[in-house]
Amino acid sequence: MAEDLQCLKVIALMGGCRGPVFFSSQTLGASLSTSPQTASRRLQSLERQMLVTRSVGPGGQYIAVTQKGEDELRREYAEYSRVFGREGVQCLLNGHVITGLGEGRYYMSLEPYRLQFQRHLGFAPYPGTLNLRLNPSSIPHRKKLDTLEWIPIHGFRAEDRTFGEARCLPCRIGDIRCGIVVPGRTHYPEDIVELVAPVGLRAALSLKDNDIVTVEVDYD
């Protein structure tokens, strides 16, 4: 419900995403321009939806936004970002080369995937991916990218197996055009980035494990 989301946003503005914040229904009502009763009902509603956790004490209550609540807010933020934010995003992700599980090589060899990458990225993907572990300071930048418009890569069925969907974001390493690929809807480690490119990046850039790489995303 829209009103609940507004309320959740106000709590987040008070710092509710970083830890419990203390306030009364009256205070919240003032921020929302409603009565304390309505503010109180909103908090109960948010708790029922598991968007916040509450601990009612004397003179007010401690409220913290849950992970589910934060996800909800980030979804909303991403929508606004699609309206305004796409101009002027500029990101440098720093990380070091790690050895992946070799799945990338397999998936990139499958025609249905190859064709989709070819069509949307403008190049045929090299059969293999480069895996990076991001520098911790790059993780916020990585999160920010989720608000951009990713290219959807659709799954398919073949030989009695289903191959999952994924999403892809165009980027660069120096002058080489690449794409960040994130598989499926499963939770993916936030510090890992998997890259497709028209060439074998390890060979082209003479990379070995632990070498530092900078990935550039410009979106303007």
Added chain:
Amino acid sequence: MAEDLQCLKVIALMGGCRGPVFFSSQTLGASLSTSPQTASRRLQSLERQMLVTRSVGPGGQYIAVTQKGEDELRREYAEYSRVFGREGVQCLLNGHVITGLGEGRYYMSLEPYRLQFQRHLGFAPYPGTLNLRLNPSSIPHRKKLDTLEWIPIHGFRAEDRTFGEARCLPCRIGDIRCGIVVPGRTHYPEDIVELVAPVGLRAALSLKDNDIVTVEVDYD
């Protein structure tokens, strides 16, 4: 009203900020998970609030978000940005040195202003500002900065005159800590940036008019 804002956002997502978009109440209702009747009433409500302009035709209507509507959405976007956006904003503004009106030098010599800059930026401002005209490609980045939390610089009265308020955003040129200063509430040219610093930037960096300067804003 929260519901109206949600509706406005959906219209913006369809491209309503860039020009009129054509759709029916049913389509809109589907996006909002409401009946066509409610969607229709929402549109009437938005029109009454002058947040959109409408032109009803056969089989649907053309809707465009007005400037007032876009301002409303940007306000909301800025609030979400204050929750999430402050992590991982990284901006490089490129521009060339121009000669200002010399007002900066005067204002920076006034004690009430000087003290506020000193307190919030951590340095005493050099009496004088450096004016840059931004490269057009930097203007989107400049706009993005408006969603961050600026330091408010308060106005004051002295000698029968009022001195206006301003806002300031910490930044860097290389290793020199600076601040972007934007005066008052008046509309300021979007391609001009005025900088305060602890030193005279022209002298310190041997700058003359038309020299290229890169201003860095990191906010994490």
Added chain:
DNA sequence: ATTACTAGTAGACGAGTAA
């Protein structure tokens, strides 16, 4: 197909009250 009205209903609101 639309938009926009009317009618009936369901749900949300604020006031009052108890703990």
Added chain:
DNA sequence: TTTACTCGTCTACTAGTAA
């Protein structure tokens, strides 16, 4: 002071209908 209940009102919804 708080929170959270009940109660009466009123707004906002969906369904149906006309243009």
